[in-house]
Amino acid sequence: MPLYKDLSDDIAQILIWEFDENEELDSDLLLEPENQAKILGYHPNKISEFLMVRKMLKVLLPNHKILYRDNGEPYLFPQDFHISISHSYPLAALAISKKRVGIDLEKRKEKIKNIRHKFILHEDAYIDNSEEVDFLTAIWCVKEALYKIHHSKHWSLKKHYDVLPFELQEEFTVKSRVYDLENEDFYKAKISFFDNYCFAVVD
Numbered sequence: 001m002p003l004y005k006d007l008s009d010d011i012a013q014i015l016i017w018e019f020d021e022n023e024e025l026d027s028d029l030l031l032e033p034e035n036q037a038k039i040l041g042y043h044p045n046k047i048s049e050f051l052m053v054r055k056m057l058k059v060l061l062p063n064h065k066i067l068y069r070d071n072g073e074p075y076l077f078p079q080d081f082h083i084s085i086s087h088s089y090p091l092a093a094l095a096i097s098k099k100r101v102g103i104d105l106e107k108r109k110e111k112i113k114n115i116r117h118k119f120i121l122h123e124d125a126y127i128d129n130s131e132e133v134d135f136l137t138a139i140w141c142v143k144e145a146l147y148k149i150h151h152s153k154h155w156s157l158k159k160h161y162d163v164l165p166f167e168l169q170e171e172f173t174v175k176s177r178v179y180d181l182e183n184e185d186f187y188k189a190k191i192s193f194f195d196n197y198c199f200a201v202v203d
Helices: 033-039 044-060 110-119 129-149
Strands: 003-006 012-018 065-068 074-077 082-088 091-097 102-107 161-163 171-179 184-194 197-202
Touching: 012 044, 012 197, 033 044, 033 065, 044 065, 044 082, 044 091, 074 082, 082 129, 091 102, 091 197, 102 129, 110 129, 129 161, 129 171, 129 184, 129 197
Parallel strands: 082 102
Antiparallel strands: 003 012, 012 091, 065 074, 082 091, 102 197, 161 171, 171 184, 184 197
């Protein structure tokens, strides 16, 4: 399972690995006993993603394991680092950080235009429709990454998450915010486009 990208910095270790059909992913060795039932009925590709993340963890923190809260949020045990996970087969990404971090990895697809109305509100003012797919993919990535570190079951990506205006580049940083009637928090998101993927890191 070759390393695809290493986006680590002084705060977080961030690895993206690519599935290799010749690489053995042994669920008996990689999967935590607490999660054995979780993958029952999963598509083989999803099982591979699940196990790839655990194999990355074995490289970075061999004595830790990934568990899940009641709301489905993953966390590390022991809980001395924060974690975020994303995958878009055949790639899987793992972030381990000293502080809360959210990541999202998305393949560039034309069909994202079909759900524009579900997650775009204020961003309509600056999206260049000649590059609609790239704008939408970047915004979706940021909002998904934001949701992983700042979420509520009462919030929606459209109504409570904003991505402030930006210009598309291969790599860039954009401001974003999470808000409701009582609170407003701002974050910085780092966006990378590579091959046919978009990757966002929010911390």
